[in-house]
Amino acid sequence: MERHFNSPAKINLCLHVLGRRLDGYHELAMAMQRVDLSDRIRIQVSDGSGVRVSCAGLRLDVDEENIAAKAAKLVLAESRRELAITISIEKNIPVAAGLGGGSSNAATVLAGLDKMLGLELGQRRLMELGAQLGADVPFFIYGAPAWATGTGTQLDALPSLPDVAYLLVNPKIAVSTAWVYQSLELTKGGELANLPRFSVVTRDDLCAALHNDLERVTLQRYPLLAEIKQLLLEYGACGSLMSGSGATVFGVFADYAEACRVAEELKRKQDWLFYPVKPL
Numbered sequence: 001m002e003r004h005f006n007s008p009a010k011i012n013l014c015l016h017v018l019g020r021r022l023d024g025y026h027e028l029a030m031a032m033q034r035v036d037l038s039d040r041i042r043i044q045v046s047d048g049s050g051v052r053v054s055c056a057g058l059r060l061d062v063d064e065e066n067i068a069a070k071a072a073k074l075v076l077a078e079s080r081r082e083l084a085i086t087i088s089i090e091k092n093i094p095v096a097a098g099l100g101g102g103s104s105n106a107a108t109v110l111a112g113l114d115k116m117l118g119l120e121l122g123q124r125r126l127m128e129l130g131a132q133l134g135a136d137v138p139f140f141i142y143g144a145p146a147w148a149t150g151t152g153t154q155l156d157a158l159p160s161l162p163d164v165a166y167l168l169v170n171p172k173i174a175v176s177t178a179w180v181y182q183s184l185e186l187t188k189g190g191e192l193a194n195l196p197r198f199s200v201v202t203r204d205d206l207c208a209a210l211h212n213d214l215e216r217v218t219l220q221r222y223p224l225l226a227e228i229k230q231l232l233l234e235y236g237a238c239g240s241l242m243s244g245s246g247a248t249v250f251g252v253f254a255d256y257a258e259a260c261r262v263a264e265e266l267k268r269k270q271d272w273l274f275y276p277v278k279p280l
């Protein structure tokens, strides 16, 4: 049995760090949205045993380390079945880029195998399994724009978001999420109740709400990212922000054609990665 799935990236429209827990994880409040930059994942299931992952052109195919393999093993353990699973990942989302590529792959494998094996584990259980793999994984199982709290695994619907396009820019810098959180100096603890409500209807509302506490760490280490944010504004973005722990920065544009036009102009000048995308 063989199936193919899309595994999309995410961006964080806002990311507030409210405090550090004793286990080192952070209490967050985030607005998250998936975008149509996707990896392609092929899952093959046959008789036998063992989970294998390949990822053409990238050193991500060491089975034990690939989060997609961990996801497959979790589903097999949950179903108490022994099967051979082969996963091939066509990576389009840059790695360690703040776009949640690995987390998305894990969620795609959890939900994909659930479907292929007819397990019907349900969204809630799949999200619980996802949380064992990484804080961003449940969001991808949730599959809609979300307000994420706790460590990022508690999800509520974000009812209205404006119809915009984004231009993602990554200057080929890989950033370790663990390093960013560890380096963050918390000046004062925040309270969820004191945060402004993320109520965004128009493009201007969205641009006014853009905020990421992790920029304090990553932009200080890589000042180029602040320059890219400024450049996007000069090229007509109505707002710009770093996604997640970075290094990808995005600009907000009125429509997809405009985001593509700016990408083409910037490509002529800079050897960075450019992805005009639409929200999902």
Ligand SMILES: C[C@](O)(CO)[C@H](O)COP(=O)(O)OP(=O)(O)OC[C@H]1O[C@@H](n2ccc(N)nc2=O)[C@H](O)[C@@H]1O
Residues within 6 Å of the ligand: 012, 015, 024, 025, 026, 027, 028, 030, 098, 100, 103, 133, 134, 135, 136, 137, 150, 151, 152, 177, 178, 179, 181, 244, 245
């Ligand atoms: C930066 C974001 O991508 C924003 O959506 C997430 O907060 C990170 O999600 P993720 O990469 O799925 O997170 P995990 O794989 O669980 O953890 C990666 C690293 O980030 C730290 N981490 C993650 C989530 C969180 N709420 N607090 C943390 O301090 C963990 O301690 C770990 O060192």
Ligand SMILES: Nc1ncnc2c1ncn2[C@@H]1O[C@H](COP(=O)(O)OP(=O)(O)OP(=O)(O)O)[C@@H](O)[C@H]1O
Residues within 6 Å of the ligand: 060, 065, 066, 067, 068, 089, 094, 095, 096, 097, 098, 099, 100, 101, 102, 103, 105, 136, 175, 177, 244, 245, 246
């Ligand atoms: N299938 C996978 N795809 C991408 N990275 C993977 C995968 N499996 C394991 N990894 C490892 O996970 C690390 C984080 O990669 P990922 O692309 O998910 O980062 P990210 O986009 O910054 O994540 P986040 O925004 O969730 O912090 C990489 O250093 C990589 O070695």
